Amino acid sequence: MRTLFIVFAKEFLENLRDRRTLLSALLFGPLFGPILFGLMVSRMLEQSVVESEVPLKLTISGSHYAPGLTQYLKARGVKLKFSELSENEARAAVRGGVSQVVLLVPEEYPQLFAASKPAPLLLFADSADSQTRKIADRARGILGAYGSTIAQLRLELRGVSPLLSLPVAVNEVDVATPTGRAVVVLGFMTYFVLFALLMGGLYLAIDSTAGERERGSLEALLSLPVARSALVGGKILATCAYMCISLALSLTAFVCVFRFVPLERIGMSANLGLKTALIFFGICLPFVPLGATLMTFVASFTRSYREAQTYLTTVLLVPTLPIAFASIYSLKPTSSLMFIPSLSQHLLMTSVLKDEPIFLPDVLVSAAASLGLALLLFVLTARHWRRETMLG
Amino acid sequence: MIEATGLTKRFGNIEAAKDVSFIARDGEITGLLGANGAGKSTCLRMLYGVLTPDGGKACIDGIDIRGETSKARAHLGVLPHAAGLYNNLTARENIRYFGSLHGMSAQRLESRTAQLSQALGMEAFIERRAKGFSQGQRIKVALARALVHDPGNVVLDEPTNGLDVMAIRNLREMLLALKQEGRCVLFSSHVMQEVAALCDRVVIIGHGRVLADATVQEIRERSGTATLEEAFLQVLGDTEGVS
Numbered sequence: 140m141r142t143l144f145i146v147f148a149k150e151f152l153e154n155l156r157d158r159r160t161l162l163s164a165l166l167f168g169p170l171f172g173p174i175l176f177g178l179m180v181s182r183m184l185e186q187s188v189v190e191s192e193v194p195l196k197l198t199i200s201g202s203h204y205a206p207g208l209t210q211y212l213k214a215r216g217v218k219l220k221f222s223e224l225s226e227n228e229a230r231a232a233v234r235g236g237v238s239q240v241v242l243l244v245p246e247e248y249p250q251l252f253a254a255s256k257p258a259p260l261l262l263f264a265d266s267a268d269s270q271t272r273k274i275a276d277r278a279r280g281i282l283g284a285y286g287s288t289i290a291q292l293r294l295e296l297r298g299v300s301p302l303l304s305l306p307v308a309v310n311e312v313d314v315a316t317p318t319g320r321a322v323v324v325l326g327f328m329t330y331f332v333l334f335a336l337l338m339g340g341l342y343l344a345i346d347s348t349a350g351e352r353e354r355g356s357l358e359a360l361l362s363l364p365v366a367r368s369a370l371v372g373g374k375i376l377a378t379c380a381y382m383c384i385s386l387a388l389s390l391t392a393f394v395c396v397f398r399f400v401p402l403e404r405i406g407m408s409a410n411l412g413l414k415t416a417l418i419f420f421g422i423c424l425p426f427v428p429l430g431a432t433l434m435t436f437v438a439s440f441t442r443s444y445r446e447a448q449t450y451l452t453t454v455l456l457v458p459t460l461p462i463a464f465a466s467i468y469s470l471k472p473t474s475s476l477m478f479i480p481s482l483s484q485h486l487l488m489t490s491v492l493k494d495e496p497i498f499l500p501d502v503l504v505s506a507a508a509s510l511g512l513a514l515l516l517f518v519l520t521a522r523h524w525r526r527e528t529m530l531g
Numbered sequence: 532m533i534e535a536t537g538l539t540k541r542f543g544n545i546e547a548a549k550d551v552s553f554i555a556r557d558g559e560i561t562g563l564l565g566a567n568g569a570g571k572s573t574c575l576r577m578l579y580g581v582l583t584p585d586g587g588k589a590c591i592d593g594i595d596i597r598g599e600t601s602k603a604r605a606h607l608g609v610l611p612h613a614a615g616l617y618n619n620l621t622a623r624e625n626i627r628y629f630g631s632l633h634g635m636s637a638q639r640l641e642s643r644t645a646q647l648s649q650a651l652g653m654e655a656f657i658e659r660r661a662k663g664f665s666q667g668q669r670i671k672v673a674l675a676r677a678l679v680h681d682p683g684n685v686v687l688d689e690p691t692n693g694l695d696v697m698a699i700r701n702l703r704e705m706l707l708a709l710k711q712e713g714r715c716v717l718f719s720s721h722v723m724q725e726v727a728a729l730c731d732r733v734v735i736i737g738h739g740r741v742l743a744d745a746t747v748q749e750i751r752e753r754s755g756t757a758t759l760e761e762a763f764l765q766v767l768g769d770t771e772g773v774s
Contacts, residue, residue, distance in 0.1 A: 145631045149620070156619040156660075355615030359676065362579045362609040363632045364601035527582050 142365045146373025150347050151380055160342040164381045168338025169388035172331025177396035195277050198232070200224040201244035205252070208244070208260075211285050217278075226261065233263040239271045240264045240278055255293060328492075329485040332389055333458045336423055337430045339385020340378035341451055344434035347374040349447035352531050361529065368521035371435065375517065378431040386423055390416040415491055422487045425506035425513075429480055432516035433457075439523050442531060461485070477504040480512055532557050532715050533607075533684050537587035538577050540570075540739075547573040548739045550587070555717040555732070557683065560710050562730035563719040564763065570739035571719040572612055575688050578717070579609045591684055605633065608682040612689050614673035616661040622672045623648075623657050626679050633680040640679070647675040651705060667698030674705060685709055687718035691725055703729055727759040735766050742766050 154160040198220045202209045212219060224232060229241040243261040252258040260282065264275035291301035351357045360370065397411045437454055441447040461482035470476060472486040483505035490497045523529065533555040540548040548570045555561035565571045576582040578589045580596040580603065589596045594603040616625050623644060630640040648657050651671045656664065661672065670690065677685065687706075691699050706729060709716050720726050726733055727747055735743040735750075743750055743766050747759055754762040 141634070142632060145628070149617075149624075149628050152624075153617055153619045354618070355611075355613030356617060357615075358581065358611035358613055359609060359615075359629070359673070360632075361581050362604065362607075362611065363629065364604035364634075365632050530576070530581055 140369075142369035143373045143376065146370055147376040147380070150343065150374055150377035154343050154346065154377070154381065157342070157346065160346065160381070163342050164339040164385045165388060168335040168341075168385045170392055171338075172328075172335050172389060173392035173396040176328055176331055176393075177400050180400050194218050195274060195281070196220065196239070197274075197278055198222060198224075198238040198241045199244070200229060200241060201246070201248070204244045204246065204248045205258075205260075208285060211288075212281065215281055215284075217281065229261070229263045233265055233271075238263075240274045242278065242282075328393065329488045330459055330462055332386070332393070332419065332423060332488070333426065333462075333481060333484065334455065335389035336382050336386045336427060337434070337455050337458070340382040340427075340431050340434055341455070343374075343378045343381050344431065344438050345444060345447040345451060347377065348435060348438040349441045349444050353443050358530055367524040367529075371439075371521055371524045372517070375428070375431045375435050375520075378435060379427050382427045382431060383424070386420060386427065390419055411492065418491055419488055422484050422491075422502065422505070425509040426480060426484050428513040429509045429516070430458075432513045432520060436516050436520040436523070439520055439529070457481070472501070474501060474504065477501045478508045480505075480509040483508065532592055533561075533578060533686070533717055534590045534593075535574065535578060535587070536589070538574060538584045538589060539586035540573050540577060540582060541585050546739050548577065548584075551736070551739070551741055552587075553734045553741060553744050555684075555715050557715045558710060558713045559731040560706055560716040560718070560729050561732045561734060562726035563717065563734050563736060564723065564726045565719070565721060565736035567721055569721075569736045571721075571736055572688055573739070574736065575686055575717070575719055579607055579686055580604065605680065606683050608677035608680070608685045610670075610673055610677045610685070610687040610690055612692070614670065614690075616664070616669055616672055616676075618662040619660060621658050621660050622653060622664075622668075622675075625661060625672055626675050629676045630679040635680060643679055643681065644675070647678060650708065651675055652701075665698075666693050667695065667701065670694060670698060670702060671705075674702075678709075682714070684715040685717070687716070689719055689721070691720065691722065699725070723758075723760045723763055733759075735763060737766075 154164075194216050196218045197212070199209065199212075200222055202219070202221055209219065220238070224241065224243065226243065229238075229243050232238045233241055241261075241263040243263065245259055245261065248258045248260070262275060262278060262282070264278075265271050266275070287304075290304060294301045294304060351360065361367070394411055394413060394416050434451055434454055437450050438447040441450055458481035461479050462485045464470070465476075465482055465485060470482075470486070472490055476486060477483040483501075487497055487502060487505060535554075536552050538548050538551040539546075551570070551574050553561070563571050563574065573582065577584045577587075578591075578596065580589070580600050583597065591603040592606045594606065596603045616622075617628070620628065626644050626647070627640055630643065631637075635643070644657075648654055651674065653668075653671050653675065656668055661669070664672070674687075674690075677687075690702055694702065703725075706716055706718070710731075730747060732746055733743070733750060734741060743753075745753065750762045750766070751759060754765045756762045756765060
């Protein structure tokens with residue numbers, strides 16, 4: 140126990156004086172996520188707000204064949220650009236980016252329209268371009284509305300109630316709470332939290348293992364009359380301490396960033412105040428020893444600082460895998476998923492963000508699973524440290 | 532006193548040490564002499580218990596290093612081949628870290644550090660961080676670190692490597708002082724002059740075996756040569772003839 144504390148104190152102090160550790164644990168790790176996230180979210184929000192306000196721009200060709208449609212589009216606030224293009228020219232114009240979306244009224248349109256037969260319209264757009272796809276979608280919506288207006292007028296003229304053409308009336312009821320909607324946007328914030336947490340201990344995990352070996356202080360340390368498990372335990376403990384600091388800073392930064400992100404402008408609210416931050420800290424805390432032992436375990440096998448760095452950057456990605464799976468299969472939090480570290484933390488945090496209740500047994504299972512795995516990794520690490528190959 | 536009895540160590544097919552036996556006595560400096568790769572480090576590593584021998588036994592003051600590792604190590608100070616320091620810690624903190632891991636009290640640690648600082652001439656840099664230390668300063672701190680718990684036995688693996696003339700001279704004086712204090716000093720080297728100048732006894736190792744174990748004088752007399760260098764070459768030459 141004494142050894143554990145001595146090693147912990149020394150590693151903590153030593154890394155407090157190391158600029159690289161400090162920068163990554165206390166600056167890059169915790170701030171990178173929130174800042175990037177804040178910028179991204181505000182940009183996304185700005186865009187979605189702006190898009191619905193900006194008038195739809197459309198290039199129309201052959202408008203003289205369809206004066207009614209042209210009138211309708213104008214009345215709906217569509218900004219029309221008139222030009223005369225052949226089918227091939229229209230295609231080239233869209234492909235070349237001269238026009239984003241082209242509506243082409245063919246020559247036969249007025250004749251078929253008058254005969255109450257389906258009159259063709261050609262809408263040119265590049266569906267591979269997300270920007271023009273959105274414009275095309277809006278254009279399609281307006282054209283569809285025009286179509287049904289005409290259909291109803293025709294029915295009325297023939298003395299048929301237009302209601303006959305509406306056998307069902309679908310009313311969508313959106314049950315998403317404002318916070319729930321925000322979760323779609325905030326979903327991957329949890330990864331940034333876990334990333335910051337791991338980042339905090341990354342350099343200490345390397346420095347106290349591969350660094351110790353590369354520096355040539357390992358052999359002297361290993362020839363001391365102390366238990367190797369206590370040595371590596373103290374190192375892991377110091378790594379944990381830095382990870383906790385990094386986690387706390389990261390959550391604080393997120394709380395601050397969300398003060399400035401205009402989520403409420405699109406009717407969302409982020410449930411991330413000081414209380415939520417504290418709950419997040421509690422949820423992530425069991426993941427700290429797991430991350431620390433995992434990184435120390437991997438770094439113990441490497442020969443040099445550089446090698447350790449290479450392997451550990453991969454380790455940083457490990458917690459993304461379950462989270463990525465969860466979003467691909469849109470997994471809902473269930474008790475069995477609480478056995479998977481990183482995923483359980485992600486799901487619990489997401490629930491809290493959504494203002495959904497979280498259950499104590501789930502939290503306990505999540506913590507126990509992470510701590511159990513941490514213990515297993517610790518045993519394996521300590522065993523490796525007892526081997527003579529540890530000398531390198 | 533350090534006793535090696537029939538130490539044997541294999542790495543795969545390579546026999547790094549084979550039936551190595553010798554005794555390093557208190558109040559004497561024993562030199563482990565051999566070419567690079569002769570098995571010196573392997574032998575020393577078995578003595579301080581970071582390598583487990585495949586056969587044989589190593590005892591420090593009569594305590595089996597395998598059986599009672601911690602107890603044996605309390606009697607032993609080690610300066611490994613790679614004696615790196617923690618660059619972000621001061622010399623004092625480097626020494627204190629090892630001392631506290633040896634279980635020393637803060638008070639004893641304080642007085643012992645002061646004593647070593649004076650004996651090794653570290654006063655000028657004891658409070659400085661190890662980052663910019665010269666090789667000579669580093670070896671002093673590393674030696675102080677190995678001696679902080681006042682061990683009766685000291686093992687040094689190639690301590691003069693990378694040192695300049697002045698630093699080697701200093702180290703030599705330090706080792707002689709340790710001998711004067713009645714400690715058992717065992718160090719390895721591949722430099723004959725060094726061994727000849729310092730050691731009371733020489734153990735010559737080649738191909739993982741003990742080729743000679745005697746005083747410098749005896750080795751010279753036995754081989755009938757004037758210098759240890761010639762004697763050494765002769766001893767090595769013999770075995771090459773044999774194997």
